[in-house]
Amino acid sequence: MDQSKGKALQLDADHAAFIQGAVSVVVSSRNSQHVPDVVRGCGCRVSRDRRRVTVLVEAARTGSVLDDIATNGLIAVVFSQPSTHRTIQLKGSDARITRVTGADRGIAQRHLRAWVQDLQLIGYAADFARAVRGEAPDLVAVTFTLAAAYLQTPGPAAGQRLEQ
Amino acid sequence: MTQPITLHSIRACLEGAVPAVVATCAGDGTPNVSYISEVHYVDPGHVALSYQFFSKTRQNVLENPRATVLVIHPDTGAQYKLAAGYLRTEDSGPLFECMKAKLAGIASHAGMTGVFRLRGADVYRVDSVTQVYRTSLTPAAASASSLAQVRCCIERLSATSDLASLLDTLLESLRDVLGIRHSMVLMREPTGQALYTVASRGYTASGVGAEIRPGEGVIGAAALSRTPIRIAHATSEFGYGRAMRDDATRLGITAGIESAIPLPGLPESQSQIAVPILAGERLLGVLFAESIETGRFGYDEEDALVVVARHAGSAVAMLEEGEAIDSDRPVARSAAPAPRGAPIRVRRYVENDSIFVGDEYMIKGVAGAILWKLLRDFVNEGRTEFSNRELRLDPAIRLPDLSENLEARLILLQRRLEERCPSLRIEKTGRGQFRLHVNRPLTLAEIGRHQ
Numbered sequence: 001m002d003q004s005k006g007k008a009l010q011l012d013a014d015h016a017a018f019i020q021g022a023v024s025v026v027v028s029s030r031n032s033q034h035v036p037d038v039v040r041g042c043g044c045r046v047s048r049d050r051r052r053v054t055v056l057v058e059a060a061r062t063g064s065v066l067d068d069i070a071t072n073g074l075i076a077v078v079f080s081q082p083s084t085h086r087t088i089q090l091k092g093s094d095a096r097i098t099r100v101t102g103a104d105r106g107i108a109q110r111h112l113r114a115w116v117q118d119l120q121l122i123g124y125a126a127d128f129a130r131a132v133r134g135e136a137p138d139l140v141a142v143t144f145t146l147a148a149a150y151l152q153t154p155g156p157a158a159g160q161r162l163e164q
Numbered sequence: 165m166t167q168p169i170t171l172h173s174i175r176a177c178l179e180g181a182v183p184a185v186v187a188t189c190a191g192d193g194t195p196n197v198s199y200i201s202e203v204h205y206v207d208p209g210h211v212a213l214s215y216q217f218f219s220k221t222r223q224n225v226l227e228n229p230r231a232t233v234l235v236i237h238p239d240t241g242a243q244y245k246l247a248a249g250y251l252r253t254e255d256s257g258p259l260f261e262c263m264k265a266k267l268a269g270i271a272s273h274a275g276m277t278g279v280f281r282l283r284g285a286d287v288y289r290v291d292s293v294t295q296v297y298r299t300s301l302t303p304a305a306a307s308a309s310s311l312a313q314v315r316c317c318i319e320r321l322s323a324t325s326d327l328a329s330l331l332d333t334l335l336e337s338l339r340d341v342l343g344i345r346h347s348m349v350l351m352r353e354p355t356g357q358a359l360y361t362v363a364s365r366g367y368t369a370s371g372v373g374a375e376i377r378p379g380e381g382v383i384g385a386a387a388l389s390r391t392p393i394r395i396a397h398a399t400s401e402f403g404y405g406r407a408m409r410d411d412a413t414r415l416g417i418t419a420g421i422e423s424a425i426p427l428p429g430l431p432e433s434q435s436q437i438a439v440p441i442l443a444g445e446r447l448l449g450v451l452f453a454e455s456i457e458t459g460r461f462g463y464d465e466e467d468a469l470v471v472v473a474r475h476a477g478s479a480v481a482m483l484e485e486g487e488a489i490d491s492d493r494p495v496a497r498s499a500a501p502a503p504r505g506a507p508i509r510v511r512r513y514v515e516n517d518s519i520f521v522g523d524e525y526m527i528k529g530v531a532g533a534i535l536w537k538l539l540r541d542f543v544n545e546g547r548t549e550f551s552n553r554e555l556r557l558d559p560a561i562r563l564p565d566l567s568e569n570l571e572a573r574l575i576l577l578q579r580r581l582e583e584r585c586p587s588l589r590i591e592k593t594g595r596g597q598f599r600l601h602v603n604r605p606l607t608l609a610e611i612g613r614h615q
Contacts, residue, residue, distance in 0.1 A: 026234070028187035028197035035230045036187035036195050039296070040243065061297050063245065076195040078185065085276070087199065131241035131299035132182075150220075152198065155279055158217055 009146040011050040015088060015162065019044055019053070019079040020107075022114035026078045027055050027142065029068035029095075037064045041077070042136040043111030045104065053077070053090060054098060054143040056108050058136035066140060069095045075144050078152060083121045087152040088162060092144030100141045108136055169293045171208055174237065174244050175463040176303070178205040179396060180270040181238035186213065188220075191227035196220045201280055202267050203235055203246075204259075205463055206287065211246065212259055214267050215284035222286070225250035231288060234296070238459075239304045243297040248288035255284045258391030265385055269395030273458075277399065316341045317472045326592070327483050327571045328578075331363040334451070334476050339365055342468060344453045346430055349441070350376060350383060351449040351572040353529075359387055359450055362576050364428050371428035372579040373527060383450050386438035390447055392466050394437035396459040425525075435460035439473045443481035449572075451476070484571070486595065502546070507605040508587055512536045514612045521585050531577045533561045536608075538590075538600050543608055552596040574598065 025041030042056045055077055075095035080087035112133050119129035149162040184203045188196050198221045202214035229250040236243055254260050264282040271280035317337040324330040331349050338344040348364035361374045378388045386393040433454045441449045451473045511520045517532035537558055541547040552570055555561055578590040589601040
């Protein structure tokens with residue numbers, strides 16, 4: 001496991017704002033055979049103390065991701081802004097499925113709008129961007145405590161740990 | 165929502181138009197997810213992922229080969245999941261070269277030129293493909309390159325009986341059948357030092373005689389790696405236009421006079437494809453096409469051009485064999501009436517066989533040596549009828565390989581004269597035979613190295 005397992009990290013305000021903005025959210029897990037799975041998410045929220053992150057996913061697309069998480073709690077999520085390529089990855093080992101709130105549905109709606117706008121900035125058609133993201137009528141929330149955070153913007157610094 | 169789909173049927177997702185993601189798992193069980201610039205279709209059972217930096221993904225697959233790749237259809241936005249197993253990394257060879265060029269285009273599109281650099285092609289076996297999400301958008305119209313159209317191109321090629329018409333038919337069938345309007349054929353110098361343009365379509369100037377070196381741009385890369393190379397977005401890294409200009413600056417001054425012929429090209433070119441023309445394993449040349457549309461040439465167009473170029477390569481080889489036999493026939497030698505008018509001065513620079521008619525650069529190299537022999541025989545003996553055979557046997561011409569490429573050089577010479585020199589013309593009179601037409605008196609001057 002990551003060396004920082006069990007140690008609760010804290011995101012700085014800038015990164016917290018970044019991952020709750022116009023970013024692609026991609027969630028991955030692995031099963032007992034160490035076979036990974038992956039699903040594109042629909043937004044996220046960061047706890048007030050910035051130590052926990054909740055990602056929203058559309059249930060119908062999750063494959064084995066939710067089962068994997070329910071079984072072992074391991075999660076890796078990459079957040080990337082399409083127009084800037086700015087990217088970070090967060091990991092956790094206590095992920096669990098949590099209740100979707102009314103606020104979460106609002107977050108997903110705002111994420112859809114912001115993400116589509118960001119893709120339009122780099123030349124994608126709005127209807128294409130909306131189609132990729134989908135309306136996500138059946139949201140599931142997955143919450144985890146930050147165990148590790150990495151910079152992943154393309155370039156030689158990719159893979160470095162975020163300074164805490 | 166999940167149904168089995170073949171890798172082949174989702175090739176459009178593997179063009180790099182929309183970034184893909186790959187999930188992996190470390191040996192200790194920690195999952196990882198990362199963006200991947202290029203997921204490339206290798207064959208119905210394999211893909212290759214671009215290896216650009218030593219990343220966690222790469223470290224993970226070396227420990228645990230299982231990976232899951234999520235790709236997005238560029239027209240519909242539908243998502244597909246590939247269950248894959250890492251096999252090996254290739255850091256040279258056709259797959260590497262092909263991905264390197266494509267990545268340069270992707271990088272250019274993403275504003276990442278100089279950041280995205282291919283270190284290796286990570287080859288994965290694909291165990292299953294599933295659709296995870298469907299959208300209401302419909303894919304773009306089916307590709308223009310159907311099997312029926314490829315067949316039509318090949319039938320047109322089969323109806324040709326000499327190299328010049330074969331090359332013209334090749335480019336015209338691309339235009340008429342496949343809708344590819346800007347294209348050219350470059351033949352390989354038997355020495356392997358250069359490729360020279362012998363035919364083109366769709367450009368203001370034909371560029372016949374323009375040269376490119378192996379390794380330069382998409383054309384040079386295709387020649388060197390003997391594999392199709394294509395890019396979907398303009399990139400300075402593979403911009404053959406720039407390489408040519410640099411070359412012209414560096415090499416073009418011969419005896420103080422500009423002697424480089426500019427390669428034709430679309431200034432606004434976005435999509436480019438170069439396909440080797442092979443006869444068996446022998447590289448004869450490169451078929452090149454380009455478009456101002458982005459993403460004009462996909463996997464289907466590549467398949468079509470590869471099949472057509474393969475067929476053309478075999479046809480060229482058959483014509484070469486036929487020509488070698490036919491040109492053994494003796495040539496009737498007749499004296500032509502002496503031309504009238506003011507004489508034209510023709511100069512040959514011995515150093516590289518470059519020929520100038522008046523002040524205009526005409527041709528150099530082997531084609532230059534051929535022209536000089538013809539003009540010399542015309543001036544000294546009044547000869548106008550010639551055979552390929554005697555050119556092959558003439559020690560002054562120094563054909564690098566007697567069996568190769570003479571016909572292509574004659575086409576080059578013939579077309580160059582047609583475009584640039586109204587006083588001289590070469591006319592084919594039969595297989596392996598041709599006639600020189602001269603309509604002005606000539607004075608010949610050789611300029612040696614030390615003058």
